[in-house]
Amino acid sequence: MPGRIVAVSMPRPDRMEAWIAEFRPLLPGFTVLPASEVRDAGAVEYAIVWKPPAGLLKGYPNLKATVSVGAGIDHVAADAEYPRGVPVIKTIGPDMTLRMQEYVCLHVLRLHRDQPRLEAAQRRGAWDQHSTPTARDRRVGILGMGHLGQAAALALAGFGFDVAGWSRSGRGPEGIAMFGAEGLEAFLARTDILVCLLPLTAETEGILDARTLGMLPKGACLVNAARGGHLVEEDLLAALASGQVSHATLDVFAVEPLPAGHPFWSHPQVTVTPHVASLIDPKSGGRVIAGNILDFEAGEEVRDLTWIGRGY
Ligand code: OXD
Secondary structure, eight states: EEEEEEEESOHHHHHHHHHHHHHHHHHTTSSSGGGGOOOOOGEEEEEEESSSSSTTGGGGGTTTTTEEEEOOOHHHHTTOOOOTTOEOOOOOOOOHHHHHHHHHHHHHHHTTTTHHHHHHHHHHHHOOOOOOOGGGGEEEEEEESSHHHHHHHHHHHHHOOOEEEEESSOOTTTTTTEEOOGGGHHHHHOOSSEEEEEOOOOOTTOSHHHHHHSSSSEEEEEEEOGGHHHHHHHHHHHHHHHSSSEEEEESSSSSSSSTTTOHHOTTTEEEOOSSSTTTOOOOHHHHHHHHHHHHHHHHOOOTEEOOOSSOO
């Protein structure tokens, strides 16, 4: 008899095995099983998921909470049958935050220092010596000032960049200029390098389109480390062709893996990375997830607990 069950569902069985091996010793009192091996759906109290199949979670009548193996919960919300009263716990540990800071700083610095142009020059064997502005003359804008957005903004400010943030509430950390819901146009107009770290919701889907890209200063750059659904891909291709956007660094795509032959793969003004900005690993992620489940069980506050449909 498995007793109280934690069911795990992930699209890649090879990765799921490594996660389950981490969870088992960290969740004493629970039987941790792949969802496909659960025989008594009524015994499932927690589900740890990444892109769960539609309808899976509504099949657990005693589910107390769902855990997203990542900061985003859009992959859970995508299940129209999700039992709305069941909370979702996001996974945002210190390692994920650090990785996102690293990714954002790496790519903002790369664009700031014109590295794509230097790399293209190297391929041509050209000595393309030119100077770039210093960080204090480069205006970086972070779209989405949740936990990861704030951490990225502070790390960039540490390099001396002129950093601003945009969030619906307009609230952000001390020292970062903030713009609220009404200030999107002004925020974009002062942004040379735009970094998208928004959650994907009905309100933010397609936010990076011809209209908003057109509000950036001509020749601005984009880094999207949030979700492919934020970006209207054809609008970006048009903005790159017209010079409105000079370079885009994309970690996330409407369809992942990015299909073979997609124009982004070979576009000289696009850098593609395979959704690795803040890829969570079983060692550190396992501790964060198990800790959140145990806190929830003990009735303690879980900071990253939310509900589907709450907005962003
Ligand atoms: C996440 C991600 O949501 O890596 O954490 O995309």
